[in-house]
Amino acid sequence: MVKNNYFSGLKGFKVKFRAPLTVVNGVENSPLNGYFQVKNLCTSGNQFVNCEGPAIRFGSGRRDALLVPTAIVMENNFIFSNVKMTYPLIDYVTQPSKIESKHNFTNLKAKGYQGWESSSLEIKTNPYGIMEIIMDGKEISMATKLVGENEVGPVWLRSEK
Numbered sequence: 001m002v003k004n005n006y007f008s009g010l011k012g013f014k015v016k017f018r019a020p021l022t023v024v025n026g027v028e029n030s031p032l033n034g035y036f037q038v039k040n041l042c043t044s045g046n047q048f049v050n051c052e053g054p055a056i057r058f059g060s061g062r063r064d065a066l067l068v069p070t071a072i073v074m075e076n077n078f079i080f081s082n083v084k085m086t087y088p089l090i091d092y093v094t095q096p097s098k099i100e101s102k103h104n105f106t107n108l109k110a111k112g113y114q115g116w117e118s119s120s121l122e123i124k125t126n127p128y129g130i131m132e133i134i135m136d137g138k139e140i141s142m143a144t145k146l147v148g149e150n151e152v153g154p155v156w157l158r159s160e161k
Contacts, residue, residue: 004045008131012053012087019057020048025094026067037067038096047140048079049123049131053087055079059094069096078133078140079106080121089113105135 002021012019026037048055058069079089085108101115110116122134133140150158 002041002043002046006047006049006130007051007055008049010048010051012051012055012057012091017057017060019054019060019091020051021046021056022060023056023058023069023072023096024061025059025065025069027062027065028067035061035065038069038072040071041069042073042075043077044073044075046077047133048077048081049133050081050083051079052083052085054091055089057091057093058096058099059092068094070098072096072099074099074101074115075103077104078121078135079104079108080123080131080133081106081108082123089116 005021007020010020012022017024021043023038023041024035027035030036043056056074058072089106089108089110090113101113104110104113104116105119105121106116107119107121110118119135123131124134124139126132
């Protein structure tokens with residue numbers, strides 16, 4: 001599950017592996033440190049704010065990665081951009097099998113993206129410096145504050161300051 005994440009100012013590239021959220025293909029009989037097939041993924045409540053390139057890319061990976069993502073649900077996600085978009089909102093390098101997309105919104109053109117709607121989204125910056133998305137006069141943001149490096153990740157990797 002990829003839920004309630006805030007992606008801001010990130011870059012995706014034409015290279016078929018990079019995007020703020022990349023869902024890679026799997027490798028058959030993958031070693032533990034390899035690429036397993038993505039199954040039963042739900043992306044919900046995520047916000048992509050002023051990211052360049054596709055916000056989400058499916059099917060990226062190595063040439064021997066042939067197992068496409070399967071059973072994907074994308075719902076209640078938001079893409080807002082003041083940045084000129086020369087890339088698709090979502091890039092399907094390979095089409096996932098069994099994908100369901102509903103109630104997703106963007107201020108950009110959503111034509112051709114099933115489950116995505118164009119909406120007049122607005123943006124404001126909260127006291128923590130997070131740009132919150134506003135739709136129909138209501139704040140959408142799930143983020144309350146930015147977290148520091150000592151608040152995330154494994155304890156053994158956190159710096160001692």
